[in-house]
Amino acid sequence: MTAPAAAFDKALALITRVRGVRGAMLVAAEDGIVVAEQLMEGIKGPAVSALAASLTARLRRAMEAAGVGASLFWHLQAEQGALLVVPTPAGTLVVAVAEPDVNVGLVRLELLRAAEVVG
Amino acid sequence: MTTRAVETWTLEPLVKFVKEAGARLVLVMTSAGQVLAQHGFSRAVDVMSAAALGAAIMASTDEMARQLQQPPFAALNHQGERHGIFLAGLATGRGRLVALVVYDLDVSSLGLVQLFFEQLAADLQAASPKESVPKQVLAADFERQLSDSLNTLFGR
Numbered sequence: 001m002t003a004p005a006a007a008f009d010k011a012l013a014l015i016t017r018v019r020g021v022r023g024a025m026l027v028a029a030e031d032g033i034v035v036a037e038q039l040m041e042g043i044k045g046p047a048v049s050a051l052a053a054s055l056t057a058r059l060r061r062a063m064e065a066a067g068v069g070a071s072l073f074w075h076l077q078a079e080q081g082a083l084l085v086v087p088t089p090a091g092t093l094v095v096a097v098a099e100p101d102v103n104v105g106l107v108r109l110e111l112l113r114a115a116e117v118v119g
Numbered sequence: 120m121t122t123r124a125v126e127t128w129t130l131e132p133l134v135k136f137v138k139e140a141g142a143r144l145v146l147v148m149t150s151a152g153q154v155l156a157q158h159g160f161s162r163a164v165d166v167m168s169a170a171a172l173g174a175a176i177m178a179s180t181d182e183m184a185r186q187l188q189q190p191p192f193a194a195l196n197h198q199g200e201r202h203g204i205f206l207a208g209l210a211t212g213r214g215r216l217v218a219l220v221v222y223d224l225d226v227s228s229l230g231l232v233q234l235f236f237e238q239l240a241a242d243l244q245a246a247s248p249k250e251s252v253p254k255q256v257l258a259a260d261f262e263r264q265l266s267d268s269l270n271t272l273f274g275r
Contacts, residue, residue: 031198032230050230057225 008036011094011114018110020102022081026118027093029053035092043097052085052095060087073108086111090119124156125268126213132242133158140235141227143202146170146219147243150177150208154268155216163269173206173219194236196229205232209240212247 008026015024016038023039025048032053037045056071063071076083077100084096084107094114096107122137122145124130129147137145137158144159146166152174160166181191194207205220218239222232 027230030224030228032228032234046230047234050228050234053228054231057228 005036007117009038011117012036012038014114014117015094015096015107015110018096018098018103018106020099021096021107022099023097024114025049025093025095025097026114027053027095029056029087029091029093039097048083048095048097049093052083052093056085056087056093073111075104075108084108084111086115088115088118092118094118120159122156122158123272125271126155128246128248129156129243132239132246135242136235136239139238140220140222140232142220142222142232143226144169144219144221146173146217148174148217148219149213150174150215150217154272155213157272159221160272163273166269166272167265169219173217176206177208177217194233198224198229201225203227203229203232205229205236207236207240209236209243211243212249216243 012024012026015021023037023043025037025039025045026035027033027049028035030053032050034045034049039045059071059074063069071087073086074084079100081100082098082102082104084098084104086094086108088094094111096111098107122130122134124133133145133147133156136142142158145157146154146169147156148154148170152170154166154170157166160169176195180195184191191208194205197204201224203222203224205222207218209216209218218236220232220236
């Protein structure tokens with residue numbers, strides 16, 4: 001049996017190996033606290049995790065209000081990068097911080113794979 | 120919800136913190152429980168109780184840390200079903216202060232409170248009067264000062 005920490009590292013490595021990904025994190029959705037991270041220097045992990053979790057909670061309410069069910073994946077594109085998030089059923093967020101020209105489809109695929117590993 | 124301060128330099132950082140962290144109730148006080156600013160409390164008795172309990176918890180954890188021969192614990196978080204309580208010390212020119220934050224779990228989170236608490240600590244440090252000596256509260260003046268503080272905190 002793989003220890004959780006090793007499994008989390010492996011899940012994050014799946015994401016960070018994609019070209020253009022600057023970092024990946026597992027975040028406790030309820031608390032906005034970092035569970036595990038692999039980030040390049042300069043990315044403020046605790047800030048990204050807290051704000052991503054807050055945004056996820058608000059998006060969830062918007063989805064519920066719109067009657068479209070739970071959020072499966074979200075992608076925020078900014079001038080100098082992108083934030084991509086997959087919430088897991090167990091309440092963890094798999095988060096990637098990426099370059100603006102990253103292959104979003106590939107990152108999404110790896111985020112979903114990582115979410116399966118994390119559960 | 121109103122934010123009020125006995126010491127005006129605490130007001131702006133506190134207003135900013137409340138807005139950003141989505142805090143429901145906040146007390147900024149000395150380690151002895153003397154309140155410098157508050158947000159969200161509507162009754163003086165609640166402020167007095169919360170300040171006394173918060174200061175007592177900080178004193179207890181400081182003593183535990185001392186017995187473990189460790190530096191004082193930075194922060195304490197206690198989470199319930201709907202609310203969380205965050206209690207932490209911060210250094211200012213006015214001496215060591217304590218912040219007690221109560222947040223709703225459906226509005227905020229520990230991560231957000233922690234994140235913006237760091238900013239609050241930096242803002243209070245920057246805004247605090249330099250080289251000021253905290254006023255000694257004499258027993259004879261205690262009740263009057265407490266009454267004055269509570270009047271200010273509740274806009275009376």
